Amino acid sequence: MTRASDPDFACRLELPGWRLVFADLALVDAFDAAVLDARLAAAETALRRRFAGGDPAADPALAALRELFKAAGTSPSRYRPSSEALVRRVLKGDPLPRIQPLVDFNNLVSIDTLCPACVMRPDTVHPPLLLRRGAAGETVTGFKGELDLDGKPVLADRAGPFGTHITDDHRVVLHAEHREALLVVYEPRAAGVDSAAYLAGLTGSILGLTVGPVRVFD
Numbered sequence: 001m002t003r004a005s006d007p008d009f010a011c012r013l014e015l016p017g018w019r020l021v022f023a024d025l026a027l028v029d030a031f032d033a034a035v036l037d038a039r040l041a042a043a044e045t046a047l048r049r050r051f052a053g054g055d056p057a058a059d060p061a062l063a064a065l066r067e068l069f070k071a072a073g074t075s076p077s078r079y080r081p082s083s084e085a086l087v088r089r090v091l092k093g094d095p096l097p098r099i100q101p102l103v104d105f106n107n108l109v110s111i112d113t114l115c116p117a118c119v120m121r122p123d124t125v126h127p128p129l130l131l132r133r134g135a136a137g138e139t140v141t142g143f144k145g146e147l148d149l150d151g152k153p154v155l156a157d158r159a160g161p162f163g164t165h166i167t168d169d170h171r172v173v174l175h176a177e178h179r180e181a182l183l184v185v186y187e188p189r190a191a192g193v194d195s196a197a198y199l200a201g202l203t204g205s206i207l208g209l210t211v212g213p214v215r216v217f218d
Contacts, residue, residue: 002123003122004182004213005215006127010129011127012128012129012130013131014132015072016071017068017071018186018189018218019188019189020131020155020184021184021185021214023199024122024180024212026179026180027101027208030207031208036101037098039206043108043111044090044111056088056091057084060190060192061193062083062084062087064188065083065165065188066081067190068188072134073151074152081166082110082166083113086110086111096108100175100176102180105209106119109183109185113187114191117186118168119183120162120184121173121174121180122180124162124172125172126158129155129156130157132156133152134151134153136150138161142169143170143173144167147164153186159171163184183199199211
């Protein structure tokens with residue numbers, strides 16, 4: 001099992017401009033899904049107020065993400081960062097999907113920070129991790145099928161690429177029975193986002209969902 005709290009947990013960044021924030025997540029018996037659902041609904045309402053009549057792509061965090069996508073070699077209009085895709089969904093009036101508690105928490109983190117985030121099964125990730133540019137011929141298979149990784153920011157381990165800021169490989173996907181996860185938030189450093197502080201502030205706020213410790217790599 002890989003945990004951010006492991007002393008030898010390591011992540012190296014080859015791509016400039018990024019900061020990666022990791023945290024361990026766990027559900028315990030006291031978990032109350034209604035509390036998380038209420039937090040998600042409140043976050044959706046706050047997001048619609050924040051961007052009422054405005055273009056989300058102009059937000060500093062989303063704009064910085066788009067520039068980092070371009071720098072890696074991919075079009076952010078064709079392949080949107082997952083956080084922007086979630087934001088646009090909510091602004092259209094659609095609620096966030098309720099999939100699995102740890103995945104739902106991940107989506108809460110993403111729309112609150114405006115940064116792509118991913119939750120992974122701890123037993124499927126094999127550090128050291130590396131954030132790099134995807135190479136020709138590399139792919140991941142997400143929920144919409146195979147995604148070509150050439151020119152896209154990717155997160156890889158000893159077994160190869162498993163994550164992008166767009167979607168993640170089926171290798172790391174959580175299912176209904178999973179109670180633990182490794183969370184990663186992909187921050188654009190230029191935007192001044194502090195998801196580490198945000199995650200620390202969530203500690204204890206959702207009954208039965210533990211968050212942390214938090215590890216930061218840049």
